[in-house]
Amino acid sequence: MKMKIQHVSFLAFMFCIVSIGGSASTPSKSQLEGIAPGDEKYYKASPDTIKCKDGSKKFTKSQLNDDFCDCLDGTDEPGTSACPNGKFYCRNAGHVPLSLYSSRVNDGICDCCDGSDEYDGKEGVTLRKREVEAAKLAVVKEESELSKLKNEEKILKGLVQQLKERKEQIEKSEEKERLVKEKEEKEKKEAEEANVEKSNFVEEANSQEGKLAESTNEEKIEILENSQSDQDVIQDYDDSVGEIAHFHNSGNGGSLNSSAEQENGDYADRAAKTEEESSVTYETGRDHGTEVLPDHGTELEKYASGNTESLSREELGRLVASRWTGENTGQQTGGVDAANDDDHESHEERPKDVQDEEYQGYDSETEDDSQRDDDDTKDLVEDFGDEDHGDSSSPYKSESDDELDLSEKTTSNPSWLEKIQRTVRNILEVVNLFQTPVNTSEAAHVLKEYDESSAKLSEILSRISRLTKKLKHDFGPEKEFYSFYNKCFESKQNKYVYKICPFKQASQEEGHSTTRLGNWEKFGDSYRVMQFSNGDTCWNGPDRSLKVKLRCGLKNEVTDVEEPSRCEYEALLSTPALCLEEKLMQLQDKLDLMKKEQPQSHDEL
């Protein structure tokens, strides 16, 4: 009994949020859930009892949408799943309305774009659990990454230091060399001046110096080339690591499907190939003719008569396999490839109507009425859409996300650091500093390594600081708000676009002008509110601030923004993070309060 009351009133509460106006009448708004607008008359017509549309029975108004099936045709339960034969009218706010089978109401799968078929919040509880689990894993992962990064930082710092020392030594000896050279040149000059009259000699000396300069240039080019190829090596190394991983994986996957080799390609392609190729192996040796070739018949006879010795082991295997596949074995020698080609041909040759029929058979999953098909097509489109754009409130990844991805790339490879260490060690061993003149190519190598290592070090440092900053945040008692970190939620209200980025800032945009509503402050009211403060100052008023009230919902979605008192904004964000069973109860209480406080809370700003 208790449960039911809760359902119905929670439903009413959702109505508040989606801003559908209307006065309290009988039957009440919530009781009209799932009824098509054109059909409301039918339910409002008589004062006390309503007839089942099939004429079989009558039911009272209190039995309308009471989550118990009274009419076998579903007349009394348009808004619940109680009657198997019912239809649910989905308003699909902002979209084309739909008529859903009542089996889809509150089944945990969103079939209506506006989510109105999933109003009982139970699915939210599940979503939240999932979210919490994912967050916990992610936090553990990030924490371990952080400690790994710190470790790397330490090692790298040491390396950079060593390189720096070496670099300084090189610079020093170069300086020394330079001084020596200068001195030599000076002496030379003096000597030249002393022999100024022997001008022919001077010319020769100059031309020689020109040659020297030339050869130095050549060397430089070589260094550049070397460094280029060094990079190539690193690049190759990374690639090959990836390759090994892929081969390893796909090999195993393939093998489970008795499959064979894989080719390059992205992960998804490989996975698809695994399937494809497994089919190839299955097809091995089959042919597509529907006629039984004469020698096939002979083989069968031979086999039946027990005279199988004359068949090769392979012929026998093919022959027996052909019983299941219905293929003749006339072309035993045809290889896998040939069979495969045949297959593709035969697909192309299949009459189109056959294919169509089959597609229908396959994807209809079931349904033969066209509305259904549309429905599923919509599912597909919607699902793909979800992948691309995320929630319909289109939270997008903030810029920092890309950076994170980038830096992850540099640190995710476990052997990356080892490689640098090795390189540095090699350099330090190979480069003989006390050899003068300094080998310019080796010096360049050291310099390059130093530059790269310091760049990496600073990358790591910034990643560390970003992670530290992120992990310092309070993601809620169960880290249920963890996924909010890289999200912003938007809501368009008239000319304004409100953009709420938890843990960061909130703003109101109008065309090209942006007003800051506040910087992230904290969660309030036991994680039922997100507070943003210190926004742009109002003229003659306080700094702007924003309170985001959190509600249980199946999606992260900002449903309402108001400005109840000047420059103090309030928004409503529905999110599975708030879908706790006990919270559903509390919502109940809140709802009662809200009803009293704001009978017409849906007015636009």
Next chain:
Amino acid sequence: MRTVYLYHLLYLLLLVAHLCSVSSWKREEFRNCNQTPFCKRARSRKPGSCSLIAADVAIADGDLIAKLIPKNPPLEEQEPIKPLILSLSVYQDGILRLKIDEDPSLDPPKKRFEVADVIVPEFLDKKLWLQRFSKETIDGDSEDSSVVYLSDGFEVVLRHDPFEVYVREKGGKRVVSLNSHGLFDFEQLRVKKEGEDWEERFKGNTDTRPYGPQSISFDVSFYGADFVYGIPEHATSLALKATRGPGVEESEPYRLFNLDVFEYIHDSPFGIYGSIPFMIAHGKARGTSGFFWLNAAEMQIDVLGSGWNAESSISLPSDQNRIDTLWMSEAGVVDAFFFVGPGPKDVVRQYISVTGAPALPQLFSTAYHQCRWNYRDEVDVEMLFPNPEEMQKKLAAKGRHMVTIVDPHMKRDESNHLHKEASNKGYYVKDATGKDFDGWCWPGSSSYPDMLNPEIKSWWAEKFSYENYIGSTPSLYIWNDMNEPSVFNGPELTMPRDALHYGSVEHRELHNAYGYYFHMATADGLVKRGDGKDRPFVLSRAFFSGSQRYGAVWTGDNTADWDHLRVSVPMILTLGLTGMTFSGADVGGYFGNPEPELLVRWYQVGAYYPFFRGHAHQDTKRREPWLFGERNTDLMREAIHVRYTLLPYFYTLFREANMSGIPVVRPLWMEFPADEATFSNDEAFMVGKSLLVQGVYTERAKKVSVYLPGRQSWYDLRTGTIYKGGVTHKLEVSEESIPAFQRAGTIIPRKYRFRRSSTQMVNDPYTLVIALNNSQAAEGELYIDDGKSFEFEQGAYIHRRFVFSVGKLTSLNIAPSAPGNSQFSSNCVVERIILLGHSPGPKNALIEPANRKAEIELGPLHLRGGNSPDVVTIRRPNVGIADDWTIKIL
């Protein structure tokens, strides 16, 4: 309502289909008994041929041991016969284990194979250590017999001369005996004599038989038995027909040899995909007993018709019905178990205590599976789902799961990574010369991993991790096909018997268990994949004793005809009796095209199979339930929906099986063991103890005879009409349903709401259907857990008993008070209580302790459209399914 919610699993076999006529079963490709030397030899022996006597009887290590030696010492020119070692062990719950093997101290050429990993370790802990035995002289015997305690009321007799072992009621009647007809024969391993040829040739294949003849055979008799059952897998009747004896046509014995049989026929003792050498005997006079021979070599079993031994001089107690059987095996040892019953459920429980209880399946896998070889090809699939992960995610988003085939044969191709690894590590079964065995299967030239080796088993299991099985996701489960193993160019389409396994075990010794080990390794892999938190679903075609611990099986490649629909029922009942309760037959028949009527009838029966799957061969026309016009679609949807409404009941039954081994689907005699009319009935079956289902197995049937056992009445599931028990009713049938009845005195929990898959039904409210008996009482049970994890083993479940008596329904907790350290809760409520057999009149019911009232009205018996009779209904009591409460009719 269209049926999208019904399709729970989507099987995809990515193969390309072709059309061609198919040929049918080829009897001559398979060996018959006469072509099988050990079988021919055993069958030709005369009663009393066994001359062994038991000597040196003693107690050792808690067992009764003895030596079997020839009664008359051999003549001087004859080779001496080595003694055999016999041991008798006794286990709790009336289980006798008899082992007979060669004497290891006499250096036999080879250790005979004892089947590993079938007996559960817990069983060994149940051994009762025998301290003493008594001697007794049985009438007319010149020698003593030794007697030991078996359980309260039962004892074991080892008769010394002639050697015989039997279980009897204390000081009284025999229950089960071995070698009472003197047919015991044990060919000991020996050195080849000069000029002797041990090779066996069949159809161009030569079995080198390097160890020569090593067969074992013996007779087993069941006393007070009217029928024997069990020893699957055969497409035949539930009560096993005699294979020899007066009036029996020339027949083959029941063969147990796992084979991939193309188009098996519907009534034959021929062995097909799986083997469980466990036989159950049942009779009105005595009750039930059982015999299990743990041996994985080829076995042949004769059921001997009364009078088969007319010429024999041996006389056995004749005051009770007796069924004699002859058991023959090519190799192995005698490791046999005698079960005393006395009831059918006792025997099943006793067998399960040796071989392990059926796994509790995931809830989703107890719903409908939609399958086809193939869907049509990867082009179709790729158009929609360019990558498998994406496809699984989409299915999973709607609460559906996917199952893919993983077979044991591995393509011998150097570019096949797994093949390379397996061959480098020496993981393949070897041929007689010690090279990797190379046989032909789907991918062509293939080898087979040796699953007897624990190292290879765990290597295989690792291959199912998400990292290793590319494209797999948590909603993907596995199907092991072809694991008999099927070898297209091998003798009888399987592996040569002289192939070699781990520890030099010959394939002949373990053949029937190969698929079992493979199934086990795959299920272990899925458990590992889920960190031990996700129950595996692995469907297997081959099976052996113990397979019930690892997953489901189905009856293989059946045919779309009425006979195959008919035989599916005894086949599934037999599997259930022998532990394999999670079983089903391909709905619609795998080969051929069912007429819509046959398909509808098959869905109507199949909806009650424990494993419920529609499947078809690639050459058949598409036959998904929505392809036969609106009327037929409605009929099939209705059939499938019946299953979905009953899922809470089915799941409760699966848990019962998991606790006790008692099968989900049972022969009538299991519930009515004293009613002789039920003993050979295999047209009707019980689902649990509360539902009786009668299939319709003929075309355009207008009437069907249904025998309703017991003294209580039965309520028609669709109409609520009441029928008297103990009577055969001739019922009119329509195309809409097959006869199904709820037994008076039972309560069945159901879920009436339609959903697109079972996953979405989890939070739905319950309907309790109470069928009152003639004292206006009823009771029933409900088991609920999270439907997927192993937490139930730690006590995370709800187990309720509902009792209705004296106008009051009570919900009681029957989970142990401290079941474990884990808990499961459910917010589900009861939305409706239906009272069948209650007179209309009361208007209200009082709910305690809530102290509120619920209305009583006349409401529909079911909500599936069409006509539904009105029945007394308590409307919206909305009591918590997990809570204690009472509801009193006012």
